[in-house]
Amino acid sequence: MKAIWNGTTIAESDDTVVVEKNHYFPLGSVKAEYLLPSDTTTVCSWKGTANYYTLSVNGKTNPDAVWYYAEPKDAAKHIRGRVAFWKGVDVM
Numbered sequence: 804m805k806a807i808w809n810g811t812t813i814a815e816s817d818d819t820v821v822v823e824k825n826h827y828f829p830l831g832s833v834k835a836e837y838l839l840p841s842d843t844t845t846v847c848s849w850k851g852t853a854n855y856y857t858l859s860v861n862g863k864t865n866p867d868a869v870w871y872y873a874e875p876k877d878a879a880k881h882i883r884g885r886v887a888f889w890k891g892v893d894v895m
Contacts, residue, residue: 808892809860827885850879
């Protein structure tokens with residue numbers, strides 16, 4: 804699987820976990836130079852609190868386009884250490 808945005812591969816892995824139709828990539832498969840920290844959080848009733856990264860690629864930013872659960876609830880512990888993408892990021 805690959806995550807591509809703004810013509811650039813952000814992540815690539817043969818080891819994704821699919822939850823609610825979203826591919827969660829191992830954090831180590833993501834090119835860290837494209838991630839900027841974000842203060843945004845949201846709460847999922849069964850996964851817990853999500854944290855976000857903003858993508859910054861070739862002079863363009865995509866706020867909060869990457870999310871992860873730093874401390875997922877037990878039901879979602881299999882996505883600890885993984886990130887997912889949205890907001891125009893192509894996952895294929």
